Amino acid sequence: MDRERMINLIGEIIPEKKRILTDKADLYSYSYDASFGVYVPDVVVQPKETEEVAKIMKLANQYEIPVYPRGQGTSLSGGPLPVKGGIVLDLSRWDQKLEIDAEDMVAVVSPGVITGHINAKAMEKGLIYPPDPSSSNVATIGGNLAENAGGPRGLKYGVTKDYVIGLEVVTPEGEVIRTGGRTVKNVTGYDLTKLIVGSEGTLGIITEAILRLYPKPAASQTLMALFDDLIASGRAISKVLSSGILPAKMELMDQASIQAVEAYQPLGLPTDVEALLLIELDGHPKAIADEMLKVQEVCKEVGAREVKVATTDAEAKELWKARKLVSPAIVRMKPTKISEDATVPRSKIPEMFQRLKEIREKYKVDLVVFGHAGDGNLHPNIIADKRDHEEMKRVELAVQEIFEAAIELGGTLSGEHGIGTMKAPFMEMELGKVGLDMMKRIKESWDPKNILNPGKIFPEPGQRLVLTDE
Amino acid sequence: MDRERMINLIGEIIPEKKRILTDKADLYSYSYDASFGVYVPDVVVQPKETEEVAKIMKLANQYEIPVYPRGQGTSLSGGPLPVKGGIVLDLSRWDQKLEIDAEDMVAVVSPGVITGHINAKAMEKGLIYPPDPSSSNVATIGGNLAENAGGPRGLKYGVTKDYVIGLEVVTPEGEVIRTGGRTVKNVTGYDLTKLIVGSEGTLGIITEAILRLYPKPAASQTLMALFDDLIASGRAISKVLSSGILPAKMELMDQASIQAVEAYQPLGLPTDVEALLLIELDGHPKAIADEMLKVQEVCKEVGAREVKVATTDAEAKELWKARKLVSPAIVRMKPTKISEDATVPRSKIPEMFQRLKEIREKYKVDLVVFGHAGDGNLHPNIIADKRDHEEMKRVELAVQEIFEAAIELGGTLSGEHGIGTMKAPFMEMELGKVGLDMMKRIKESWDPKNILNPGKIFPEPGQRLVLTDE
Known part of the structure; x- marks a missing residue:
């Protein structure tokens, strides 16, 4: 028109x-x-x-x-x-509504509210909104809902979807529906709420959301452990979890991430260790004091070179600094960052590391690995320069092989970033023809003219991975 | 044919x-x-x-x-x-597979496995499968998955759906698909796993499920509190939750339930109290010891007549006996039990109690109320004799008014039992025409010939509530 x-x-x-x-x-x-x-x-x-x-x-x-x-x-x-x-x-300007109802333990929000503001306002009433994607101070809750955003606290608390109990949605044809409500339990018909959250804006436009809140844990404590051997750090993760402790966060940085941070802003981390683990416990202060002793013990048992426990909030912040600096540090190396989130079953983390090492060598790419190791959701990041076409070709092949490795190990293309345009060409590899078709039937039945966010999730004929802006 | x-x-x-x-x-x-x-x-x-x-x-x-x-x-x-x-x-004979993978923290099960067996086997490895519907020693996991079963532990741990991360499903047209997998995080396309769980066997037949397990809490403790005033018990629930404590269970019995139990098997409960609360805490022993003091304090503050804390497992079992006897006790009164699960936002529990009292008087029905008060999921049960047609007509009207009350208070027809044939006539009241139509589009796109479990969830023209066997 x-x-x-x-x-x-x-x-x-x-x-x-x-x-x-x-x-x-x-x-x-x-x-x-x-x-x-x-x-x-x-x-x-x-x-x-x-x-x-x-x-x-x-x-x-x-x-x-x-x-x-x-x-x-x-x-x-x-x-x-x-x-x-x-x-x-x-929808980012539509941020007028942010209500915390302490009695029902819910937040009611409009789509443009910044995610971090929800948690901040909940905390004033002794509650928390747990999902904490690293973009939470910038991104809107509407975007988080569309993509089902994750974050470090996912290990203990789950992801965005686990907190959404009700939605107001405009359908692709322009009708307004309400799904779920303010009750924690609801089995009235199909779960449209959890279908729409994570559907990447292809099934409806979320105009309001009701989010579940949790009691704020009384205390938290952080530990950092350094490992000469990457595999040993994986064993530490398994052993902590099987000892009955569920940390709020378990984050890992590999040697390349540590080296990048030290080159960018020296924190005094040894650059010859193969892995760094950051573990945060939260809950009752007496419980986490006890559990922290156990976590220290486990780390030493599996051979950690060094274990540090923060005794104050300031010290904890200092320990987390390393993890927060990874992204700014690596983009100093080269301007283009390809951030993946292929996820594997927890037990396959050591094997995934091995595969990533082989891919790094095979395609000679700058690959660093960090992320939410406790739930198998690693972030292999490749650093490149998108103006260098020859390098980008190698990067494309490396990314494709990362996807293949994750799926071969029983994992998934995406743990928290979504499919969008980037991973659409690989959908059939994970889901099979019929699996993808069952998804497409839903899309077609809701949006017969393919009006809402077309070109996402479902591959177009002949579509392939392209990591350039042209 | x-x-x-x-x-x-x-x-x-x-x-x-x-x-x-x-x-x-x-x-x-x-x-x-x-x-x-x-x-x-x-x-x-x-x-x-x-x-x-x-x-x-x-x-x-x-x-x-x-x-x-x-x-x-x-x-x-x-x-x-x-x-x-x-x-x-x-599918109840298909119970061959029950694997616990402690490292990935998952169970892999065939559809006929008895739900309680999953938790029992997980406990051997220091893990739990939290969902605990009261039928868990009889019902199959396949049925629990189809209906998205709840249970008392839902307050802290959520319901069946929260634990399902992967499925093998036969589609209505006889194709085999796999949804999700063994990873806790997965955002690859639409969430078919959570769509199929709770779809009451209308979208596919689950032939295998991958269930998430949790670390087993180190300890648990139970408290019983008796209240002269039902509203005070509601205040106790709110105050405990807003004090930062999340109990594993918070169950309520009203006066009629207590009286039924005492008539059936005397436990020495005072029959003149309006409400009895059972609260179970679980977690680290030092944490729950502390939290139990706080819970006691809250109950006394809001005016509990009596508060008892179990000091041994045997004492805890004794306290839970009252709750377990409710169902057998009430069916002694009259043979037909109509068990509802209309659910309201937590803050509306006192109002819902008022509405239920009015309905009991208006239709002169034997109505007892108990259930998972901590999450607003009450179980109003009407006791009747289905051979008495006049009484059953009054019961049908009373049930209809219970549904209306729940929805007017911002709640839902069903918190955990499902829609099936019984509640189908009321779907439009909760969802509206378009909301119901969006569900139906999914059904039609997956099962164009309406072969799989037809006659459920979606009302047939002119269908109304019928509580007889004819």
């Missing part, structure tokens, strides 16, 4: 003109996310009411215009990229 | 004749469950392999024969009832 006409029709829906962006510069700033590819939309709309979203979806259906919902654009898999042009729905 | 021919064709799929039941007496024993209604199937098949299930579904599609999967038939909502005749698939 004619772009002018589209903008006029949208103008009849959205009363304030400043919430309709049409300038080239504005459109360009909605053309990318934190993954790869640049796709300029025809128009950007900033809705602030459910009714506006519903009307835009009806309009889009009538004229078959693709619609791309978007939060803050921190996606690592291309979730919000407007790959077929059309309308971007920028 | 001709019944003889159907049986012959099934005989070509199932090698052992004794796994195909055709006798009238056998068929009758598969005609009912723990809810209402008697429907005799044409044939009962006891498959023991995925391939057999797949072939039967293909056959059923070819000749448009309804297929009804079934576990031990403990459903309270009619899930396995063969309301349109056809084939019952009895």
